[in-house]
Amino acid sequence: MIPKLRLLEYEIPFTSSFVFNVGGKRKTLNTRQGLLLHWLFGDQSIYTEVAPLPGFSNETLEQCKQQLLALDSEELSASVISKRLYPSVKFAIEAAWYQLEYPLRSTAVRSCSLIGKSSESHRIKIKAGHQSIENDVLSLKSVLAHLQPHQKLRIDANRTWTIEELETLQQALNTSQIDYVEEPLKCLDHYRSNGLPIAFDESLRELDPLKPVPEIFFTANAWVLKPMLSGLQRTIELAELARENGIVCVLSSSFESNVSLEFYHSLAQDLELTEEQGLDTLKYLAKDLQPAKITLRAESVPLADCKEIARLC
Template structure:
């Protein structure tokens, strides 16, 4: 049995969820119409319940949902720990990132009185295949995917977006590792650098960012690059932000990258990976607890047709959804 500072954990249950999406969601080469994931329910003796989530993202996570189920059952089959510290010490890189996140985030909630999820500034995430929505005109920060077609098409959409946005609003572009250095800097030269917050993952895997700062004033940001086997050089000139997805990296690694960004004066931006509202609420708590300024990349709840267990609490402008209660979950196992 795990003994936590806030009381003993009497039960730990593994649940599965399946939430239809309002519209099909394109993820890399794949399109999904529902989001599947796992929830860990940590029940304490005094009646307190903590939920944490395990939700690998198709096309971006190496582990499948079945891998995560097997790892959870195996981890607790012969537990050699008696408290939260012991559990965390047993969490190793042999576990998939999503499983590590579920265990680490559950333990953090058990161990610390985290703040309630505050309404938090999020960067408005636009669907690149849909018309520009009216609320983009009033958003202070907008994120838009580029690199799916030719540069001229991207430039036309960027210019129309900037024309629709307030002059002080900032645009974040995400190329998902689509371009050569020459293509990326050609696009940068054709847009107003003062309006661009950063260009996320512009270069194809394996290409060097060494000459980036000599070619453009627009900072670049790393996301997928941070999850490679070896960490890139965080002192590379031109690096402006680390986009951190705790579900895809694990919570401990995310915290380490936050610390490394802070000592270098680089922004750390928390970003969702289409998890449920439960994890997005948790990220809002983390942003406050870790002292991270926004806007963060937490505008990933819009495709969901339902919230899990409770309405989302982190949104400045609430997105109203029906709530899928406990009776809508699938009980998979009692782990403790």
């Protein structure tokens, strides 16, 4: 089946300037930019999104646009999705054909909340590693002291600590309410058991998909998977491998629009993921791209304007 396909672009303001910690450097974004693919399979309409995240994705939005404009109708089909495609482009194509077979569910899954945003969530996430280890210890002690008994903390360090700093952290904190520490170390070879639960994120995306996953990854408590940065099929493969090996799998958004966030909530249910997912980011975007199909916001927001760039097929 060859669908009709339109390519559109959008720009959504963040509710306030957003600061990312990228490799120890701070990057500020005021808007989220991306591309929208509108697929028509007969009378069935499906939207998918191409939204590489600056500082985290290897590809730029302009590179994605040019790649899409260069594709022919055959390369947009489910049977011949090219390995050469950028992950965010591949994701958008895979997600369309996936939804054709598995339509969106109508309910949301439980999400982890960033610190200070929700006192009711069972899992709270905090970013660390942008200050000295001594100050990180003080900050984390304070957060842990204010958690409710039913809550646990997820700490994301974005590869900023040494093994010695991680051990300092482990010795200084009450770790009973730490769910896991995500990508704490600068070097993958430095991981060794020290009693702290560990999660892998960026390191998973760097793996060669044609080679077996190295043993070190199976020592983790959790794998954090970002479909926009890895592609959908690769995400599903890793999620299934995690389940087979008793590893918690967490889908994580990359500040995409409601189009992708609704898909992730549905995908988490398809994959039978029961832990709190990393999908509580829609609150940071001031607009939606399409009317909501799954209720993810406490209050409705305006719809963003989308400009058509081309008709791809």
